[in-house]
């Protein structure tokens with residue numbers, strides 16, 4: 001399609017708001033520039049769908065994710081923004097609101113809003129709990145309405161404090177899509193009762209995500225880290241300059257045997273991924289002038305704290321493809337309905353861990369010019385809307401997940417390798433809503449077992465468990481059509497609720513997930 | 520001979536083992552569904568869990584995946600089910616003349632303990648359900664006893680989901696190792712109870728009272744079938760009875776639906792949210808304070 005036609009399609013799109021159109025127009029403009037100089041091998045791998053630059057643009061002029069040191073900002077004010085240090089909560093919230101509009105990211109919306117309880121606690125001493133609640137609630141509504149991106153992330157915890165508790169209460173009440181929320185959990189610091197509140201919130205709005213604080217903290221230095229966007233763990237006062245992801249499914253398809261995968265194909269495509277990472281970050285750091293920003297001058301970010309994310313996805317398919325190679329080699333054929341494959345069989349899971357360990361050692365031993373301590377950070381990437389027939393990160397394909405406990409046990413050993421975060425989603429049927437203690441227990445056990453981040457989605461699944469058995473909602477609906485009494489009240493109320501949620505989601509852009517307009 | 524067997528080798532006939540449940544008691548639980556029931560509830564949602572297989576072999580030829588074979592154990596014919604071959608088509612359930620289920624697994628106490636061990640951090644406890652679990656009481660006692668005696672498992676609560684037909688002698692054997700029981704009260708009047716289940720409810724009341732007195736009554740469950748059960752007609756007496764157990768007695772209301780039921784009960788109306796809420800408000804008005812409603816209606 002001609003550039004002009006594309007632009008016209010965006011301009012006349014009936015579903016996008018003017019602001020969303022501007023964003024997509026800017027993306028197309030950048031995409032019309034020639035791509036950075038890269039080798040023909042990298043180009044071929046990109047065209048073949050093996051390596052993906054996440055549509056970050058042909059000439060990166062801003063980092064993918066930026067995590068400003070908001071505490072320092074509130075403490076020192078800003079010369080550039082002509083702000084004196086914040087003296088009280090109103091000034092602090094106002095100052096944050098201002099800075100959020102100056103924090104770039106791949107989506108143009110800040111992906112990190114700060115460790116809000118830590119940075120606001122100095123301003124709430126002696127404040128009436130009700131007043132605090134009202135102020136934070138307005139702030140929360142403002143965030144959802146003015147910065148509507150589901151990937152914009154607030155962090156709270158692991159300490160027990162009034163800001164943390166108030167935000168959890170407000171988040172459960174408002175059930176907004178934005179901001180996204182991560183609660184840091186540290187068994188040595190966080191009371192169980194506070195984790196239980198967070199787990200109860202998950203039952204009602206699938207938020208917050210629970211981060212394994214000690215595990216993340218030990219991966220970064222004293223200055224700290226933040227969880228942003230789709231569960232990316234990154235250095236505070238830094239961020240990610242770029243994210244390049246490797247499609248393990250495609251890599252596996254190029255292998256002739258498991259040995260060939262580990263010895264030839266995987267290292268080769270990793271080296272191409274690094275080449276693209278180098279090219280992209282060199283342009284950002286050397287050509288774009290991004291690091292002339294006041295954010296650097298005022299020490300809210302530090303160029304040396306930016307790292308490339310080495311993303312991977314399609315682990316499930318890769319494992320299954322490689323296992324099929326092996327089966328062909330040994331030629332075992334037996335008629336069996338035994339659950340096999342990634343997430344189910346021990347062999348498949350072991351092969352998965354081996355791949356993660358191999359990636360970890362490659363990423364930890366490959367120097368990069370612009371990295372965190374000279375290295376990229378490995379990330380299990382959560383997928384974008386364009387992905388077809390390939391499962392995000394190291395997840396178990398949707399619809400084939402085993403029970404939640406087996407699910408967690410199958411994935412836990414991967415988590416140690418993904419320093420820059422790993423996004424697994426545990427789908428739990430809605431009966432858990434009346435039993436938040438069950439959510440608490442799953443969460444606690446998952447973190448104990450080495451999960452970096454616990455994310456649960458409480459879904460109105462078609463498949464649901466009633467007491468001792470699973471039923472399909474659609475079967476029951478079909479049955480009802482044939483004559484039994486209809487249950488209109490319950491279903492009507494639920495439908496209304498769902499539409500409400502859909503309407504809200506439509507207003508929110510999730511550029512992270514849908515990086516381009518697809519026609 | 521079985522008397523000389525070590526307790527840990529006691530076996531249960533299990534129709535299903537669920538590693539994770541959030542609807543069978545407090546918190547996250549592993550649930551064992553035992554095969555076999557002494558009631559014949561017209562409204563049973565799992566009729567194939569009622570009978571015990573007599574090894575007649577009728578189902579073998581109907582299995583499309585050749586997952587069923589007859590074996591000889593203790594000089595008796597026993598059906599053997601190959602789980603890995605089975606495609607869960609349920610043909611065998613449909614043809615069985617005994618309301619039985621060839622797809623059962625026999626587990627020893629030791630085997631169940633190993634499974635619990637493997638996932639102990641994820642659960643708050645275990646629940647034994649059915650069928651009617653208490654028909655396999657010796658197994659349950661040994662299992663619960665072993666859990667309580669294990670330093671790594673003793674924090675898990677042990678619960679029983681029952682129709683309440685167990686005798687007082689039986690309860691007294693189990694009580695030392697039991698944390699709580701959920702008891703179904705299928706109807707208020709003896710006649711209604713007999714009509715629905717084939718048995719009267721005298722033992723159920725005795726069980727409920729004993730458990731309440733021992734503080735081990737986790738909840739009383741009322742399955743409401745509009746026009747069939749008699750909770751509304753007997754609401755005053757029923758409320759009085761429940762109040763006497765304690766105003767805070769947890770009363771779980773369940774809504775009858777057609778999933779899995781057969782024959783006559785298919786002509787009964789399913790229970791709506793409005794029906795349940797009406798019953799709940801009648802109970803609340805009469806002083807009960809801990810009424811739990813279904814989390815979903817079918």
Ligand code: SF4
Pocket residue numbers: 571572573574575576577578579598614615616617619620621
């Ligand atoms: S399950 Fe039923 S049909 Fe099959 S052998 Fe047992 S009693 Fe016979």
Ligand code: SF4
Pocket residue numbers: 581582583584585586587600604605606607608609610611612622
């Ligand atoms: S459910 Fe399994 S055992 Fe029963 S008939 Fe079908 S395949 Fe055979």
